[in-house]
Amino acid sequence: MGKNGSERRSYSACHADYQLLEEVGYGASATVFRAIYVPTNEIVAVKCLDLDRCNSNLDDIRREAQTMSLIDHPNVVRAYCSFVVDRTLWVVMPFMAEGSCLHLMKTSYPDGFEEPIIGSILKEALKALEYLHTHGHIHRDVKAGNILLDSSGRVKLGDFGVSACMFDKGDRQRSRNTFVGTPCWMAPEVLQPGNGYDFKADIWSFGITALELAHGHAPFSKYPPMKVLLMTLQNAPPGLDYDRDRRFSKSFKEMVAMCLAKDQTKRPTAEKLLKHSFFKHAKPPELSLKSILAGLPPLWERVKALQLKDAAQLALKKMPSAEQEALSLSEYKRGVSAWNFDIDDLKAQASMIQEDDDPPEAKEDEEIVRAFVVDKDLSSLKCNSGKSICANDIACREIEDSNGKYLSIKDETSETKLDKPVSYERGDGCENRRYVDDFVPSTSKQGIELNHSKGDVGKKQKTYSSPCMPSSNSSLADRGRHVERSEVETQPVGEKYKRDVRRTTNFSGPLVLPNRASANSLSAPIRSSGGYGDSSEDKSKPNVVQIKGRFSVTSENVDLGKVQDIPLGTILRRSSQASPLRKSASVGDWLTAKPVPGNQHPKELNNSSVPSSILMPHLQNLFQQTSFQQDLIMNLLNSLQQVDVVDASQAGMSSQGRNADNDILVEAATTERERLLLIKIYELEARMSSLTDELTAARIRHNQLEQELNAVYCREEEDRRNEEIEET
Numbered sequence: 233m234g235k236n237g238s239e240r241r242s243y244s245a246c247h248a249d250y251q252l253l254e255e256v257g258y259g260a261s262a263t264v265f266r267a268i269y270v271p272t273n274e275i276v277a278v279k280c281l282d283l284d285r286c287n288s289n290l291d292d293i294r295r296e297a298q299t300m301s302l303i304d305h306p307n308v309v310r311a312y313c314s315f316v317v318d319r320t321l322w323v324v325m326p327f328m329a330e331g332s333c334l335h336l337m338k339t340s341y342p343d344g345f346e347e348p349i350i351g352s353i354l355k356e357a358l359k360a361l362e363y364l365h366t367h368g369h370i371h372r373d374v375k376a377g378n379i380l381l382d383s384s385g386r387v388k389l390g391d392f393g394v395s396a397c398m399f400d401k402g403d404r405q406r407s408r409n410t411f412v413g414t415p416c417w418m419a420p421e422v423l424q425p426g427n428g429y430d431f432k433a434d435i436w437s438f439g440i441t442a443l444e445l446a447h448g449h450a451p452f453s454k455y456p457p458m459k460v461l462l463m464t465l466q467n468a469p470p471g472l473d474y475d476r477d478r479r480f481s482k483s484f485k486e487m488v489a490m491c492l493a494k495d496q497t498k499r500p501t502a503e504k505l506l507k508h509s510f511f512k513h514a515k516p517p518e519l520s521l522k523s524i525l526a527g528l529p530p531l532w533e534r535v536k537a538l539q540l541k542d543a544a545q546l547a548l549k550k551m552p553s554a555e556q557e558a559l560s561l562s563e564y565k566r567g568v569s570a571w572n573f574d575i576d577d578l579k580a581q582a583s584m585i586q587e588d589d590d591p592p593e594a595k596e597d598e599e600i601v602r603a604f605v606v607d608k609d610l611s612s613l614k615c616n617s618g619k620s621i622c623a624n625d626i627a628c629r630e631i632e633d634s635n636g637k638y639l640s641i642k643d644e645t646s647e648t649k650l651d652k653p654v655s656y657e658r659g660d661g662c663e664n665r666r667y668v669d670d671f672v673p674s675t676s677k678q679g680i681e682l683n684h685s686k687g688d689v690g691k692k693q694k695t696y697s698s699p700c701m702p703s704s705n706s707s708l709a710d711r712g713r714h715v716e717r718s719e720v721e722t723q724p725v726g727e728k729y730k731r732d733v734r735r736t737t738n739f740s741g742p743l744v745l746p747n748r749a750s751a752n753s754l755s756a757p758i759r760s761s762g763g764y765g766d767s768s769e770d771k772s773k774p775n776v777v778q779i780k781g782r783f784s785v786t787s788e789n790v791d792l793g794k795v796q797d798i799p800l801g802t803i804l805r806r807s808s809q810a811s812p813l814r815k816s817a818s819v820g821d822w823l824t825a826k827p828v829p830g831n832q833h834p835k836e837l838n839n840s841s842v843p844s845s846i847l848m849p850h851l852q853n854l855f856q857q858t859s860f861q862q863d864l865i866m867n868l869l870n871s872l873q874q875v876d877v878v879d880a881s882q883a884g885m886s887s888q889g890r891n892a893d894n895d896i897l898v899e900a901a902t903t904e905r906e907r908l909l910l911i912k913i914y915e916l917e918a919r920m921s922s923l924t925d926e927l928t929a930a931r932i933r934h935n936q937l938e939q940e941l942n943a944v945y946c947r948e949e950e951d952r953r954n955e956e957i958e959e960t
């Protein structure tokens with residue numbers, strides 16, 4: 233028995249004992265399946281994480297898995313066991329049949345929940361945080377997507393445990409220079425240089441989650457990552473508006489405001505927050521959530537419908553940039569927490585934002601999809617005629633409708649014949665508000681195609697984002713990332729989760745650019761070689777610069793040898809061009825943050841009274857944060873410079889020669905960007921070196937003065953003594 237009274241069964245660590253059924257969730261780093269634990273016939277959830285994407289070694293992961301299996305609280309999803317299958321980590325956990333609060337909002341409550349529901353959900357999540365914090369853990373990824381509900385309405389905080397600690401040590405990156413985390417939910421101190429962060433970062437995320445549950449989306453969720461980061465640092469904290477959010481009580485507003493204090497020391501602990509009046513009258517979720525869970529279709533059907541909706545949205549947009557927007561939007565709203573700092577991606581996302589506009593309401597995608605009609609009732613979809621799929625089963629997995637036809641997302645070639653709206657009836661007779669929206673475009677050439685022949689399964693390997701895909705040039709890995717979801721669906725499940733867990737989570741073509749050699753090189757503005765390197769280079773291990781926890785950054789080694797060739801005059805010229813970055817105080821400060829070997833303060837380093845075991849983690853932490861900030865700046869720098877280059881090109885070019893010229897331009901911009909980055913680094917180092925020189929000179933001067941002072945003092949002493957002798 234566990235401490236909270238739950239029975240502690242043992243689960244085998246043999247993958248053949250788990251029969252994977254439907255996909256019920258996908259996140260930035262994993263795909264989650266409903267599964268049967270064959271020895272007891274129990275339904276469980278199996279989360280499959282791609283080990284290739286984390287830097288921890290297996291021993292570390294195993295050790296952490298053991299520790300984490302000791303987590304025992306009714307509001308925390310426990311990892312029953314975990315084991316490695318090929319290059320995938322399987323984490324077995326209880327199946328939360330109603331999925332996440334995010335799922336629920338996306339499918340049925342796009343504008344958020346009523347206050348009593350929010351109170352019930354948040355109270356349980358807060359109990360989980362209290363438990364984790366008092367046991368010395370920080371969750372680091374609190375958000376609606378990680379608050380899970382079971383069929384009885386019980387609430388548990390998920391995504392903690394092996395996967396979390398795995399990424400504490402490693403990182404959740406999927407490419408170099410990829411900053412990973414959940415920007416909308418991230419506390420300012422997580423982004424702020426110097427001070428580090430603690431469990432209060434969870435309280436901030438908890439406050440953001442409260443807003444998410446109240447509005448159906450997190451604040452700033454419409455903005456691209458970079459903007460979210462800057463807004464979090466520079467703006468007043470988000471909150472419940474006294475006018476716009478009149479439907480919410482004063483105590484709710486007050487509770488949110490307490491959590492979202494920018495100064496972490498001013499935020500309450502979970503324990504204290506639980507005593508807030510807002511939670512006093514919160515009903516047990518088993519009672520209050522009953523009404524909102526009644527009559528929903530099974531989780532996997534909802535997930536499938538959401539996936540199709542995402543696909544439909546994507547298909548509607550034909551231009552690459554438009555695709556990027558659509559996906560960025562859907563990824564944000566879905567709450568997927570990984571993204572990259574790819575400049576083109578950021579630009580595409582930024583292109584849909586007008587600086588001074590009010591943040592658009594989170595309805596855009598719903599409106600797009602409202603114009604769609606669909607051929608088949610999605611509720612009739614089933615997986616492979618209802619057959620379950622075992623890990624070892626090579627049977628093809630298809631999305632089948634009741635007539636044995638299957639649905640696949642098809643590229644430009646298919647004629648879409650979609651005429652019947654989807655709707656689900658709730659048990660109480662009310663039509664589900666949201667499922668009617670999960671349609672597929674009738675007007676788009678890209679869309680859902682009804683294929684009458686099963687023989688075609690697997691042949692159709694189209695991409696969601698063909699317009700921006702250089703299919704002939706891209707590597708297998710690259711193509712893999714672009715392969716449409718339907719293709720993924722037609723693969724055997726065992727293959728799918730073993731080979732590319734992340735691919736299912738990220739079918740976002742826009743995040744990948746042409747000419748990139750592999751998925752690993754999604755965003756590599758800091759490169760020592762020209763252009764985007766080849767795939768072999770991409771496979772080389774990135775230089776990982778981590779911030780503790782999920783908020784991590786990777787950076788590639790910079791070939792400083794190249795820097796030596798750059799004339800100093802250029803450096804100085806370039807540095808003034810790069811100055812806009814200094815506009816932001818917080819960003820500007822970061823520019824000087826790069827530690828230069830040999831320039832550490834001697835007093836601190838030589839302080840032998842502080843044991844190195846204590847000092848080292850602090851230094852590492854500092855180093856990691858500093859590196860992160862550097863990457864951030866460099867990405868900002870790239871983004872600004874690239875925008876300039878592209879703007880210039882667009883202004884001066886005829887449309888005919890534009891494509892070819894654009895290629896040259898992009899290449900030139902890339903090389904130029906790298907050069908500028910190297911220059912920037914060199915400039916920082918040169919500055920540091922000159923400061924060191926100044927310091928040394930000052931020290932020497934100081935010593936000289938000290939000697940002179942001593943000499944004067946000695947002389948005075950001697951004079952005094954002589955005088956005394958004379959007097960006596």
Ligand SMILES: Nc1ncnc2c1ncn2[C@@H]1O[C@H](COP(=O)(O)OP(=O)(O)OP(=O)(O)O)[C@@H](O)[C@H]1O
Pocket residue numbers: 256257258259260261262263264277279309325326327328329331332335373377378380390391395567568569570
């Ligand atoms: N035990 C479970 N039972 C049912 N569904 C689950 C379970 N665990 C996770 N899910 C679903 O799978 C989704 C993705 O899971 P999870 O958040 O753990 O993946 P992730 O890759 O860590 O995602 P992210 O990094 O975006 O948080 C969840 O949002 C949830 O909807």
